[in-house]
Amino acid sequence: MKKDLMTRIAKILAVATLAIIFTTTSSAQAIIPPSSAQNGKGDKLVGTWDAVVIIRNCNTGAAINTFASIASFNHGGTSIGSTSGIPQANRTPEHGVWRHVFGRNYQFSFKNFNFDPAGAPTGYAIVTHDLLLDHGGDTYTSEGIAQFFLMNGIQVGQGCSDAVGSRFGF
DSSP states (O other), rough: OHHHHHHHHHHHHHHHHHHEEEEEEOOOOOOOOOOTTTTTTTTGOOOOOEEEEEEETTTTOOOEEEEEEEEOOOTSEEEEEESSSSOOOGBOEEEEEEEEEEEEEEEEEEEEEEEESSOOOEEEEEEEEEEEOOOSSSSEEEEEEEEEEEEESOHHHHEEEEEEEEEEEO
């Protein structure tokens, strides 16, 4: 009975998180492994970026929620970030990977874990975006999907988002 209750709580929290952040439907994508493209030509993305994230209805494109986020793209294809979209007490920072595709085109993917108010893990999210860096290298636009999973790996939803980022600096 206790296991059923915990499963119900996990599902409710996952669905609530999904409702707050994303709506359903879109195609699935996997985490992107670091690429050998980080050979100097693709390192224009390296640095820390402020972003405004817009959660969208995947079917209509209508905006659902907007929030600030910050991410650092490191040499070698790793990244770390945080968002104001969900309280940090309920989720870990975003740990991820990125790669240079060609020209000013990049891809990134990150994962974070989610927790209930008591601190028990409830699931995780994987977000994957295609990113276009502007000609000057100081702003970007990106769009992609998020997939939501219970801790046992069962996918319980997904959604769409896009973002506009600007390089953080002095």
